Amino acid sequence: MNIDWYIVLSALLFTIGAIGILVRRSPMVILLCLELMLNAANLALVAFSREVGNQQGQVFALVVMVIAACEVVVGLGLIVAIFRRKLPLDVDDLRELRG
Amino acid sequence: MEAVLFFLAAIGATAGAIGVVAARNPFYSVLALIAHLFSLAVLFLLLTSAFVAAAQVVVYAGAVMVLYIFVVAYVGDASEAKWDPVPGQRLFAGLLAFFLFVEISAAVLSSALKALSTKGPDVPAGFGDPAAIGNLLLEKFLVPFEASSVLLLIAAVGAIVLAGKKRQGTPGKGTPPRATEPASVKEALTR
Numbered sequence: 001m002n003i004d005w006y007i008v009l010s011a012l013l014f015t016i017g018a019i020g021i022l023v024r025r026s027p028m029v030i031l032l033c034l035e036l037m038l039n040a041a042n043l044a045l046v047a048f049s050r051e052v053g054n055q056q057g058q059v060f061a062l063v064v065m066v067i068a069a070c071e072v073v074v075g076l077g078l079i080v081a082i083f084r085r086k087l088p089l090d091v092d093d094l095r096e097l098r099g
Numbered sequence: 100m101e102a103v104l105f106f107l108a109a110i111g112a113t114a115g116a117i118g119v120v121a122a123r124n125p126f127y128s129v130l131a132l133i134a135h136l137f138s139l140a141v142l143f144l145l146l147t148s149a150f151v152a153a154a155q156v157v158v159y160a161g162a163v164m165v166l167y168i169f170v171v172a173y174v175g176d177a178s179e180a181k182w183d184p185v186p187g188q189r190l191f192a193g194l195l196a197f198f199l200f201v202e203i204s205a206a207v208l209s210s211a212l213k214a215l216s217t218k219g220p221d222v223p224a225g226f227g228d229p230a231a232i233g234n235l236l237l238e239k240f241l242v243p244f245e246a247s248s249v250l251l252l253i254a255a256v257g258a259i260v261l262a263g264k265k266r267q268g269t270p271g272k273g274t275p276p277r278a279t280e281p282a283s284v285k286e287a288l289t290r
Binding site for chain 1: 102125128139174191195215219222231232243257259261
């Protein structure tokens with residue numbers, strides 16, 4: 001398969017993740033959609049690394065996976081903290097910072 | 100053969116992504132994301148990056164998703180309201196996403212990168228296997244590698260601080276132990 005197929009697939013997956021972030025309101029599902037977008041970026045990185053025949057893009061993809069793991073850990077910690085305080089798990093209700 | 104595998108994995112990845120967005124129960128969203136990650140691992144294998152595919156399955160679909168499932172089981176399925184809080188939110192989200200897809204695709208495909216419509220150059224047999232990636236990580240990218248390990252440590256400590264249990268009845272603080280459900284978000288936050 002040519003590389004452009006992978007790139008278009010990566011754009012499609014990124015778009016689906018963006019729809020999820022725009023539409024869903026549960027912070028857990030929003031984190032999952034963020035994972036979708038990061039994975040789409042990973043696919044693009046690996047595809048471009050294959051295109052130029054250079055393995056450094058795969059190292060970038062690994063670092064993106066590390067960042068995603070950190071983000072998941074902190075995000076899930078926040079969700080547990082929100083749940084412990086008996087606040088609603090809904091990003092439209094948690095609007096204290098909006099002023 | 101390669102085309103068949105690509106389209107199977109692409110359909111699987113897209114279906115998993117749609118499942119993540121569409122499922123009402125967060126538990127099913129997590130399961131759909133696991134299917135999506137396995138399909139992506141197949142795509143990585145097709146792109147001759149074996150180590151990234153293995154790390155995807157072991158780290159992502161194994162460890163991170165287990166963390167998700169534990170938190171979903173702890174919090175329970177907080178079902179969302181079915182109505183749109185902002186009128187027309189889904190319509191506008193769909194429109195925006197469609198234009199985003201068109202824009203990304205057009206930007207990449209018209210970028211005059213000659214090798215985009217090829218399979219890429221022929222690579223030697225060890226391309227993307229653990230030895231090659233390990234050499235890169237420990238020689239050329241040693242500083243980012245160590246920095247990411249420190250970042251993981253900081254994230255773990257931060258998660259413990261965020262989600263850990265507060266000590267009840269610490270001396271000097273006049274806050275009563277949490278007894279009743281807070282009346283509002285503000286009251287709970289200022290507690």
